[in-house]
Amino acid sequence: MKGISFNTWAYSGFPVWVPSYPLEEVIKRLSSFGYDAIEIGCASPHAWPDYLSPERRREILRLLKEKNLKVSAMLPAPGGGPGVNPSSPLKEEREFTIQHYKDVVRLASEWECPTVMWIAGWVVHGTSQTEAWNYSLEALTEVAEYAKDLGVTMVVEPTPADSNLIETADDALLLSEQTGLSNVKVMFDTFHALYRNEVPSDYVYKMADKLHHVHISDNDRLPPGEGRCDFDAVLKALKDINYDGYLSMEVGFHTRQAEPDWYAKKSIEFLRGKVKQIYGDRREDQPLT
Secondary structure (H helix, E strand, O other): OOOEEEEEHHOHHHHHHHHHHHHHHHHHHOOOOOOOOEEEEEEEOOOHOOOHOOHHHHOOOOHHHOOOOOEEEEEEEOOOEEOOOOOOOOHHHHHHHHHHHHHHHHHHHHHHOOOOEEOOOOOOOOOOHHHHHHHHHHHHHHHHHHHOOOOEEEEEEEOOOOOOOOOHHHHHHHOOOOOOOOOEEEEEEHHHHOOOOOOHHHHHHHHHEEEEEEEEOOOOHOOOOOOOOOHHHHHHHHHHHOOOOEEEEEEOOOOOOHHHHHHHHHHHHHHHHHHHHOOOOOOOOOOOO
């Protein structure tokens, strides 16, 4: 396992107006809490590609290296005014979304990030499930071909709590396989599995060698250990399949009442202990496995 990461939504303005901090400040805080990596949400004020000049991109990369913080993954921000729905019935929106994803992939490459998430979209009334699926598949294939040349892997995430197209592990696996591309894999979020009243560790075994990235969250976007998820079972399953990616916290962005530092510190305190318990001790210069 490469290490423990934290998603920046809790420190940004998406998807709710939670306490918001500049990306530079978030990098410094997460590094001080002991995180190995940061997962960057590509929305304002952190990493909307159009708002990042070449100079600022270089400054962020320098700071990441100074703080010894890797970028575990990047994810576009769906919804809002632009929509960014690859399954949209509007051709113009689909074209905009494809270009936006390519811009995110390019930014990921510049920041030495290996992974970009694919949020497959949602079915708009009047569009059939099959039509929406095919729109998303066509868009993913185009973006992934672009990403392959830059050494970036696209990962399909089931998001049943937020959308209505890719809802299960099987959905994610099928969409990724239909691209026929080696750099399209899958990921899952324990929160979304719990939303469906499914067992998160089952997702690990089902996705197996296609599993490239994992989001960690308890129910209600709580820090791990504060809810009902069995993280012992999740970590044991990841060890069983020799998972070699990041564990990325995606917590604390569901309400303005969230205090992001508390979520970040509580999450790593719990997960570090569980990883040590299940994987054993390690030297500071070794990966988690």
